[in-house]
Amino acid sequence: MIGPLLVLATAAVGLHLSQRLRSGAQTWVSPICVAAVLFALWDLACEVSETRIFPTPLDSWHAFWEIVESERLWGDVVASLFRVTWGFLLAAGIGIPLGLVVGWSTRAFWSLNPIIQGLRPISPIAWIPIAILWFGIGDGAGIFLIFLASFFPVTVGTTSAVQNISLVHQRSAMNFGVSGIDLFRRVVLPAALPQIITSLRIALGVAWLVIVAAEMVGMDSGLGYLINDARNAGSRYDLVVATMIVIGVIGIVLDLLIRRLEHFDEVRWGYVKR
């Protein structure tokens, strides 16, 4: 009982003192203090309720080291990341060019947009039986599901990015005789790029949500499978929680990585508040 209360008190004091820090240091210290508060409350709740099933933070930490040392975790992380990477790249590779065309050409928009909008609301999870039917249990089905999960945000985002290109920029291009492939390269793509990157970010977030769900139902490896396996193999909730935290941390890292794209000079203009 003393341990979590001590952490709670320390974090509260830290949070209070962090107000006096430079804003740069505050952005680190404050969230760490809040996280410490949450962990302490979690621990306290376990002790007060005298639960025998739900793990404490320390139990989860031990479980985390268990799967790190047995090298179980590494294989599942790689399996999940492998499926997300390929499904996502495939979706970007097809979705961006398709979105550029659908956004630019009225005819393409009229013929393709209704189909895209019709398929978009179907959850990728609903595709799991078909994915397994077509690709069997394994990476193929996972990649296919991630492709579906990322393809629609990327395509729809790119389409609307192109449709939002300002009239002044279009007229500038016309005025200086920019046309054909040159028009796509010099105007359409760069003008749409900030919003395309935003749609990639959304797609990657969705992909990471979907892969875990897909692996829980229809795959025999990956972080989602690890969660399911831990529960089935003797209600190892400490492993479940440890894996959940790993999933969260990887999600943050993926988002941070893709956000780096927003810092290039060619796209930074698109994120400035006006």
Add this chain to the structure above:
Amino acid sequence: MTERRPKVVFEGLSKSFPQKSGVRLSVLEDVDLTVEEGELICLLGPSGCGKSTLLNIAGGFEAPTSGSVSIDGVKVDAPHPRRVFVFQEFGIFPWASVWDNVVLGIRALPGEQQTEIAQGVIDLVGLTGFERTYPMALSGGMKQRVEVARALAVSPDVIYMDEPFGALDSLTRLTMRSELIRIWEERRPTILFVTHDVDEAVQLAERVVVFSARPGRIAGEVPIDLPHPRDLGSPEYGSVKNRLYELLGVSHLI
């Protein structure tokens, strides 16, 4: 004044837009106007008088309902790279550096020539040292200079300016006007300058064409035979302004 060639000729130009009610909204009616080569002409009128529409038609971005515009005797039906628009909002590309914006119109030239021309116009508008900068990092006035440099790079025949300094603060606007005069005196392109600001028209133009409120018709013309730089306090300046206010139908005494 020496005899100059007619450059841009508007003949019986009218423009109307269909409306939901079925009645056509007439924006411009029967505009006849001849702009001479190398002239700096201001088109002055209240907001919504169709002067921007007139410029868009001259630039080839819109088609007239009746009548025509011709340049050097050839009818305008599409934008042309030698007749350049300087936009009211910022038309330069925010995703490209100053240099890449300026070379847009001369991208087909060989590299050496590109470099020479681009550096020339960048120096001319006073942006030396900012070649690699992106527009986001520039002030409003500097962005508008990039736009002017991009236009000048193609050695344009005609420059259309649609309230180009409207978004700038009043001091920057004054500077930009005298810069424009300096550049115009050096290069002598034909400039059609749209504004609703009487002072701007009097400071810049060799001739001011005044438009009436919608539908836009030419209400009158006032030649301004004052040498640059113009003394904003001189009696001639004041009398030209009064004449313009009269044509606009508003009192200059408030």
